Amino acid sequence: MSNINRLKDKLQHLTSIVGLAGHEDKVINYVKNSIPNHDVKVDNLGNVTVKLNTSKDEDPLRVMVFAHMDELGLIVKRIEENGFLRVERLGGIPEKSLAGQSLVIDTGEKQWQGIIGTKSHHITPENEKYSVKRVNDIYADFGFRSKKEVMDAGIRIGTPVAYSRQFFSNDSIVFSNAIDNRVGCLALLELIERLEGQHLPCELYIVFSVQEEFNLRGVLPAVRDIKPHVGITIDLTLATDTPDLEGVADIQFGAGPSIATYTFHGRGTLGGLIPNPKLVNHVRLVASENEIPLQDAAFIGMLTDASFAQLENDGIAFVDLGYPARYTHAPVESVDLHDVEKLIQLTEKLVHSFNKGFNVKRG
Template sequence: MAQRLQGLTQVVSPAGYEDAMIRKVQSELPKGLHEVSVDNLGNVIVQVNKIDEPNPFKVMVFAHMDEVGFIIKKIEEDGFIRVERLGGIPEKSMLGQSVIAETPEGKIMGIIGTKSHHLTKPEEKFKLPQVQEAYLDFGFRSKSEALEAGVFVGMPIVYARQFFRCNSLAFSNAIDNRAGCLILLELIDRLVGKSLPCEVVIVFSVQEEFNLRGVIPAVRAVNPDVSITLDLVVAADTPDLKGSADISLGEGPCLNLYSFHGRGTLGGLIPNPKLVNFVKKVADAEDVSLQYSTFMGGLTDASFSQLENAGIPMIDLAFPTRYTHAPVEAVDLNDLTALIKLLEKLVPAFHAGVDLKRG
């Protein structure tokens, strides 16, 4: 599983430019699936099985393929690059980091520039520059040299690829949300060819890190009776976050009971109470230990997709993650294994007799 996760995290797939991940996902799918399609936005829609009866109960499970990054807004005459954020890039972790640009001629490496420590004034040492103040250095001596190398305004940039392990922990770029994609692929492998009481549709979605709404066309087309989102939850077991929440790596997957952004466009998810209880019962029966979270200041693409059609009972299942949206994030492989185990039993437990009605 670690090797598969590493393969997924090495793919360059910023929001809006998920084509490489689309191809990667397609290459990882097993034979025997009912149908695989890609919609006009890039969502990969995998129908695992087909039930030949009117209005079969339909379960959708999804996770996004994209990652945070930057997008080039200006090429300076001296060859340095100016960027805007593409998704929620934190300024505090970007300076001095290695980055990748993919040109038609291939990948090129650069860094996010940082002022030499030896010439930094005391009053500047604790100042955090904005993304718009940052510059990228790919070694170009002029604007024309950058253009000749295939660099252009509007080109996406991502952090350099890296992956390493310590015990059961995996450290990598883009754990958010390649770990979710890994879980989907493992779930498909376990469900394909089985006799299921419901139709199962797995969606690898796009543009979650950009506007949270890329999955909406897929949700609208699939029109599921219930849906499960897979994404990270912030682990609070590091020295700087201890006491802020009871979420730790290695303690099992997380059931998110509340999310709310609190800034800008309001959005979030309060899951269907009956769905919450259903998930808890299956987890108890399968001896899967769950953690529980409320998530203030962060959203998943469930936030708006739940409002489609007649309204869709939806829930966030998550894997605890450290250092979210940083160049390197951390996850416990045991938590991923436990979440796969839960989903393997949870998804086939749904059928037309499951009551998720409100009131």
């Protein structure tokens, strides 16, 4: 089996798991079962930490590489007497993608399939044909006939509702739900496997984080515990090689991983990351020395786990490394696994480059 096909097979397993923010338990168990030979710590929020290469140095360079396990979706906010469900967003769900969308609820005992209801086209008024309904105006239909049937199925107020599971591909280009950020989880699992038995110049902490799609702060307990000197976030970046994004940026499928030189939400949280310049230059140098292509990215409207984690302790040098993804936060996203493979290779080389003398002090 080729490396790309092996990655594809692993990714299909990861994206088949329903694991919304705050409800990541099945992903947590998958990660733990995937690395049985390692000491795994799970904190009370659900962050999974794997420590590699305990250093004998008095104060070793601590490096943290992390990616979030959770996906975005909806929650049940009201159950109608006739069995229909009213929902609320859990994360940045684009309302334009919801009409007619197929959904899944995993109660632990059973998976229930449903859809977002849409008014029959034949009787839709002209003024509604080109409008987007807000999440507060939509409903989900899971085929229940009464509120009692819903409750008997184990569905309650607050139950998570996910996009239906889908997975298909054309060679290395994969289409699936939850590409964001199960690809990051795939990269971490691959990194652990490839570093098996190797001596590292640093203490390495691999963290699978929680609740990124909710408020980006779920990783903070792990950061406070590890107290890293250097951190690498692995998450998507926005591929802009589709017809509707021409001229927005130059991030392309097949051109390798990205390094984010600037991210800023611009709304609400006002979070973002301007990465440590010395760390950025180091990443570029390692990529160049190993002939790994690297795309520069700068976006408003994006955030990652690093946005608030960088402010912990004495301030931490973080950098966002990404895989280009199309159709982000939509029911089906897309990624080129050749970019993911190069991202894993770059991360492995970077881990070997971080030694006790590595300096990211500003000024």
